[in-house]
Amino acid sequence: MGEEVLLSPPAGAASGGLAPLGAEPPLVVDLDGTLIRTDSLLESVFVLAKEHPWLLLSLPAWLAQGRARLKQRVAAASLPDVRTLPYHEALLGYLRAQKARGRRLVLATGADARLAGEVAGRLGLFDQVLASDGATNLSGEAKRKALVAAFGERGFDYAGGGRRDVAVWRSARGAVLVDPTDSLRAAARRVTAIGEVLDDGRAGLGTWLRQLRGHHWVKNLLVLVPLVTAHRLSDPQALAQAALAFVGMCLAASSIYLLDDLVDLPRDRSHPDKRQRPLAAGAIPATHALAVLALLWLGTIAAAVALPVGYRLVLAAYVALMLAYVLRVHDLRAADALLLGCGYTLRIVAGSAALGIAVSAWLLICSTLLFFSLALLKRYAELAPAGAPVDSVAQSHGYQAADAPMVAAVGRVAGAAAMAVLALYALAEPAVHQGRWLVWGGCLLTLYWMQRLWRLAGQGRIRDDPVMFALKDRHSLAVGAIVLAMFVAAA
Incomplete structure (x- = not known):
């Protein structure tokens, strides 16, 4: 785990000022590639292939209805065992420490609400869950708008580890980077303040x-x-x-x-x-x-x-x-x-x-x-x-x-x-x-x-x-x- 630093907005970034300790904004956490070191949709498809292989033929038709609908249908048919998913242990430790300080934690993910709810229930850390619902694919720009509507511009910190998270960081007070590449670190630095960096290293x-x-x-x-x-x-x-x-x-x-x-x-x-x-x-x-x-x-x-x-x-x-x-x-x-x-x-x-x-x-x-x-x-x-x-x-x-x-x-x-x-x-x-x-x-x-x-x-x-x-x-x-x-x- 990296050393925690005081978050401050980058030059040119809009900000209403930093919240003092004890009144920190919510910490919003992504799921895929962040909280878990895998892709939940792919995990669900693998389970689908094992348990109901004939439903693989339906994937193109479900995808034609949109990614949110695809995720909903796959989640309804099969879910991975959330107890055995590969969680990012360094991030979990950080979240537990933040929770102990009384900070509000929010899980915001493009995964289907059914799967997101299972993960949140398993961990017992999150006060709120925002997820895809079959109509809206809560990823990238759609996630940014939902978080701004819920917490205001620069009213939250966001933990992520993928290119799509850059769109969310544009409206976040600060970023918690999880296993970032050098290019992702640079992209995040251009749009918000970088706080914690949690890096378990990449496969060699x-x-x-x-x-x-x-x-x-x-x-x-x-x-x-x-x-x-x-x-x-x-x-x-x-x-x-x-x-x-x-x-x-x-x-x-x-x-x-x-x-x-x-x-x-x-x-x-x-x-x-x-x-x-x-x-x-x-x-x-x-x-x-x-x-x-x-x-x-x-x-x-x-x-x-x-x-x-x-x-x-x-x-x-x-x-x-x-x-x-x-x-x-x-x-x-x-x-x-x-x-x-x-x-x-x-x-x-x-x-x-x-x-x-x-x-x-x-x-x-x-x-x-x-x-x-x-x-x-x-x-x-x-x-x-x-x-x-x-x-x-x-x-x-x-x-x-x-x-x-x-x-x-x-x-x-x-x-x-x-x-x-x-x-x-x-x-x-x-x-x-x-x-x-x-x-x-x-x-x-x-x-x-x-x-x-x-x-x-x-x-x-x-x-x-x-x-x-x-x-x-x-x-x-x-x-x-x-x-x-x-x-x-x-x-």
């Missing part, structure tokens, strides 16, 4: 990488499997194509992660760990996330058109599969894990299509079973069979605590089946006939590694993605290096 590269799951890009190295099995690591052209295929898959995967987080915002904010994700916490505004989502899709298309048609088709299939997972299948028990397993296998197929290298059906079956097993391991870990509280996200995916034994049994069998398929491949494939003993040894080590993961998950030591756990676990890395060396030697 590290924040965006966390949101886009940059640490998960290592999974997309599966596109290089055909390059390795074909012994073409020294081929510059093949390496370039594989690198481009990897980039395309990373962009596509990040777009799915981002879309999933947008759709699942209410659920993530109720989760003890996922509520810390940048989007759920409000560190990244939903509007910025939508813009980046569009850029990711454009980048994915650009990478795809530079590669063969087969790669484009596989990438399209991957995106379609993951969209099905995000929008529907991730709530279907067992089907969600199977789709995730297929998604990993499609990474290998994408590398095959990009390079024009055929991949054995044995390998694809093994991959699907292996990653199906790991996906079930993730669900098992979320169910906390060791006696810890059951993870709410596991319940929301259709699993209950009582399902843990079934999930473990199916997952273990799938992992064993994957290794059996690989062992049979070594027996049937002439190309690796001489090194089949190495392949079988690698299968046994992989089985040992998987059983260890299941045991750790049962002890509550794995609480999320087992692949990411393995990449941080020295024991898993050592086993993985030995198995990889054995498979390369066998090939």
Whole structure:
């Protein structure tokens, strides 16, 4: 929180003089991008898409009746949970201090009155609420006129954080700036006095990488499997194509992660760990996330058109599969894990299509079973069979605590089946006939590694993605290096 200063009007600004302490004018507070670090209309639309997706078709007709009518209809159909919205904590602290001094606080927002009332009721800070009512969109100039009519010219201070708030500051005694850009700070200074500046900082590269799951890009190295099995690591052209295929898959995967987080915002904010994700916490505004989502899709298309048609088709299939997972299948028990397993296998197929290298059906079956097993391991870990509280996200995916034994049994069998398929491949494939003993040894080590993961998950030591756990676990890395060396030697 910045240091509070005495408000005084800027040169040339009309003013009737400053109110003395104890008779301060009302402090009017905006909602979107100020009190909450998100856009309430977008939040409501995300809930609408989740709960009543067919109503999305009505959005253009509602918008044609005006933004105020759109907000009213969306609010009538669905509202976000105001208890979990990402509130601006520094501003809340400031408002509580002002309230304790006896100052009148007013919530004035372009959001619909239904949502604004829910927020005001939740916080218990505001003496009055002004909001859009289905006829008037209380934003920008309309908000300024309403506030002047209620409190008089220069008869209020106003807290805001967006370009539309400049119109309101023209008639305000002073401004409280919330996370302002340099240009917004300059614009506010030209029309009124700047008092408090509350700045939590803006999302940097590290924040965006966390949101886009940059640490998960290592999974997309599966596109290089055909390059390795074909012994073409020294081929510059093949390496370039594989690198481009990897980039395309990373962009596509990040777009799915981002879309999933947008759709699942209410659920993530109720989760003890996922509520810390940048989007759920409000560190990244939903509007910025939508813009980046569009850029990711454009980048994915650009990478795809530079590669063969087969790669484009596989990438399209991957995106379609993951969209099905995000929008529907991730709530279907067992089907969600199977789709995730297929998604990993499609990474290998994408590398095959990009390079024009055929991949054995044995390998694809093994991959699907292996990653199906790991996906079930993730669900098992979320169910906390060791006696810890059951993870709410596991319940929301259709699993209950009582399902843990079934999930473990199916997952273990799938992992064993994957290794059996690989062992049979070594027996049937002439190309690796001489090194089949190495392949079988690698299968046994992989089985040992998987059983260890299941045991750790049962002890509550794995609480999320087992692949990411393995990449941080020295024991898993050592086993993985030995198995990889054995498979390369066998090939």
